[in-house]
Amino acid sequence: MKTLLPLAVLGSLLATSALAETYEVQMLNKHPDNAKQRMVFVPDFLKVETGDTVVFKSVDPSHNSQSIKGMIPEGGDVWKGKMNKDVSVTFTVEGLYGYKCLPHFGMGMVGVVQVGDDTSNLEALKAKKAPPKSKAVFDAIYEQIEAE
Numbered sequence: 189m190k191t192l193l194p195l196a197v198l199g200s201l202l203a204t205s206a207l208a209e210t211y212e213v214q215m216l217n218k219h220p221d222n223a224k225q226r227m228v229f230v231p232d233f234l235k236v237e238t239g240d241t242v243v244f245k246s247v248d249p250s251h252n253s254q255s256i257k258g259m260i261p262e263g264g265d266v267w268k269g270k271m272n273k274d275v276s277v278t279f280t281v282e283g284l285y286g287y288k289c290l291p292h293f294g295m296g297m298v299g300v301v302q303v304g305d306d307t308s309n310l311e312a313l314k315a316k317k318a319p320p321k322s323k324a325v326f327d328a329i330y331e332q333i334e335a336e
């Protein structure tokens with residue numbers, strides 16, 4: 189009987205990890221569908237579940253991805269990718285996560301990851317100041333979130 193419980197626990201862990209998915213967000217100099225849109229995360233809005241992983245992929249040079257202070261849920265997952273490097277984030281806390289590319293924040297290179305169905309920190313994201321181009325990208329994403 190002693191070994192039955194650990195095996196059951198192991199089994200449920202394996203089942204959980206088998207369901208977790210990995211998504212990719214590309215860091216690009218030009219949007220593939222609109223060359224006028226420069227310095228972008230594609231996609232810039234992504235909905236995932238807790239346990240899922242998002243890989244921010246360094247496709248074009250001179251980009252990074254990092255979470256923005258005040259734009260993540262309380263106790264949420266923080267990340268700060270290095271320039272020209274992929275960064276992988278496994279989300280453990282539900283909510284909205286605003287993030288940016290540090291050198292292109294002024295050019296509108298931002299995005300949002302929604303983890304689970306909890307959008308209760310949307311007002312906190314909206315209250316956070318951002319450069320005008322980034323604010324416009326965020327506002328378009330907030331409209332998508334509110335339309336869900």
Ligand SMILES: [Cu+2]
Pocket residue numbers: 227250251252289290291292297
């Ligand atoms: Cu960038």
